[in-house]
Amino acid sequence: MKRLLLLALCVLFLSQFSQAERSPPNILFILVDDMGWSDLGCYGADLHETPRIDRFAAESVRFTNAYAMSVCSPTRATLMTGKHAARLHFTIWAEGAEGGGTKYRKLREAPSIWNLPHTETTLAKHLRDAGYLTALVGKWHLGDWQHYPESHGFEINIGGTNWGAPQTFWWPYSGSGRFGDEFRYVPHLEFGKPGEYLTDRLTDEAIKVMDRSEKQPFFIYLAHHSVHTPIEAKEADVEHFDAKLREGMNHRHSVYAAMNKNLDDNVGRVLDHLKERRLDENTLVIFASDNGGYIGVDKASGRDNPVTNNAPLRSGKGSLYEGGIRIPLIIRWPGVTKAGICDEPVITMDLFNTLLSAAGLSAHETDGLDLGPLLKQPDSKLKRDALFFHYPHYYHTTTPVSAVRSREWKLLEFFEDDRLELYNLADDAGEKRDLARAMPEKAKALREQLHTWRSSVDAALPAPNPDFKPGKAKNKP
Ligand SMILES: [Ca+2]
Numbered sequence: 191m192k193r194l195l196l197l198a199l200c201v202l203f204l205s206q207f208s209q210a211e212r213s214p215p216n217i218l219f220i221l222v223d224d225m226g227w228s229d230l231g232c233y234g235a236d237l238h239e240t241p242r243i244d245r246f247a248a249e250s251v252r253f254t255n256a257y258a259m260s261v262c263s264p265t266r267a268t269l270m271t272g273k274h275a276a277r278l279h280f281t282i283w284a285e286g287a288e289g290g291g292t293k294y295r296k297l298r299e300a301p302s303i304w305n306l307p308h309t310e311t312t313l314a315k316h317l318r319d320a321g322y323l324t325a326l327v328g329k330w331h332l333g334d335w336q337h338y339p340e341s342h343g344f345e346i347n348i349g350g351t352n353w354g355a356p357q358t359f360w361w362p363y364s365g366s367g368r369f370g371d372e373f374r375y376v377p378h379l380e381f382g383k384p385g386e387y388l389t390d391r392l393t394d395e396a397i398k399v400m401d402r403s404e405k406q407p408f409f410i411y412l413a414h415h416s417v418h419t420p421i422e423a424k425e426a427d428v429e430h431f432d433a434k435l436r437e438g439m440n441h442r443h444s445v446y447a448a449m450n451k452n453l454d455d456n457v458g459r460v461l462d463h464l465k466e467r468r469l470d471e472n473t474l475v476i477f478a479s480d481n482g483g484y485i486g487v488d489k490a491s492g493r494d495n496p497v498t499n500n501a502p503l504r505s506g507k508g509s510l511y512e513g514g515i516r517i518p519l520i521i522r523w524p525g526v527t528k529a530g531i532c533d534e535p536v537i538t539m540d541l542f543n544t545l546l547s548a549a550g551l552s553a554h555e556t557d558g559l560d561l562g563p564l565l566k567q568p569d570s571k572l573k574r575d576a577l578f579f580h581y582p583h584y585y586h587t588t589t590p591v592s593a594v595r596s597r598e599w600k601l602l603e604f605f606e607d608d609r610l611e612l613y614n615l616a617d618d619a620g621e622k623r624d625l626a627r628a629m630p631e632k633a634k635a636l637r638e639q640l641h642t643w644r645s646s647v648d649a650a651l652p653a654p655n656p657d658f659k660p661g662k663a664k665n666k667p
Pocket of ligand 1: 223224261418480481
């Protein structure tokens with residue numbers, strides 16, 4: 191008995207020792223664009239098929255209450271800096287940052303930057319300085335050429351520009367003016383061939399970077415353009431989903447479903463490569479989306495129904511209802527993560543300190559926390575009372591708005607008329623029953639909490655639009 195006890199103690203000691211002596215993990219951060227919370231099989235999709243990501247999720251911590259900003263660039267800025275988009279004054283994507291007001295809008299939008307300042311020390315800079323090979327493969331969308339990934343700590347940049355979407359997902363990925371007659375292209379993807387699809391190619395490029403890193407740990411930020419517009423997919427996959435489509439399904443867009451399937455194939459391919467190279471045991475893999483699913487129509491798809499549906503959540507990209515900000519988030523770090531479901535509310539800037547900590551670096555004073563405790567014990571809690579959101583802009587799903595989520599309570603404050611909406615997410619995740627009138631004290635307390643936070647980060651606010659013509663208001667959610 192004593193011998194057994196001694197043996198057990200030795201095993202425990204050795205496992206602790208090997209943990210402490212582990213070399214810093216490789217980091218593969220797969221960020222997808224505009225994927226909705228319920229677009230994956232493991233999050234409840236019906237038409238879509240994502241078996242590889244679902245299997246990966248089963249080996250990982252899968253977050254059910256993970257949040258991002260409601261549009262692209264602000265979320266990407268939070269990932270790189272750990273700071274809230276409102277604190278950075280980076281609250282809209284580049285192309286939208288110069289929007290201002292029109293006579294049909296009651297408010298002038300708040301000013302927003304669109305170049306990530308070089309005064310920020312990005313996650314990539316920290317990791318590069320710690321000895322990582324750092325690579326951005328795919329979408330950047332954090333500024334003009336002087337603010338490209340190379341200037342923010344990435345040694346390799348394949349595809350990153352100031353543009354938020356490619357002209358097309360088909361090689362040569364450049365086109366003839368879909369985005370306001372602008373000629374867009376995806377750099378460093380020369381020597382492709384007709385029929386080549388962007389998500390396949392970006393996966394190939396990420397694999398090449400992995401193979402190049404040899405003994406150096408890598409940080410690969412594989413930021414796929416998929417499943418953002420233009421909604422384009424392989425014909426055979428589209429036919430498969432056309433045949434599968436049934437009345438009553440939440441998801442009804444076969445081309446989008448096909449795009450998700452291709453993405454799933456590619457996530458599987460990159461995970462297979464990690465395993466083949468025997469890198470999987472020491473690679474922390476994150477899969478996340480940058481905002482909620484897009485619920486507009488995309489003409490490039492040739493279909494006239496909305497791209498996706500974030501049901502059971504309300505609304506989509508742009509909005510601060512749950513469908514606009516709640517995202518899929520899955521993290522696997524063999525030897526550290528305990529596979530399971532985590533219901534604790536988390537937000538994209540948490541990943542900054544989480545990854546610094548994983549690399550053995552000290553945490554920084556930011557707007558995010560280290561999710562390490564949740565990775566080890568998915569049912570544990572963070573010491574945080576509330577998450578905040580600020581989108582002082584228009585989109586087809588919203589007017590300018592701020593929001594706070596404090597445990598099960600969610601308050602939205604709309605700037606056009608100072609209207610408050612209050613929801614209890616515990617029994618109303620779809621935000622159908624506004625309790626603001628029924629519970630004025632609760633609404634008031636949350637509004638005060640929201641205002642205190644906005645002041646603390648010096649959030650930029652929208653202003654009255656002197657050119658506004660009443661009766662022509664657009665952008666009603
Ligand atoms: Ca996006």
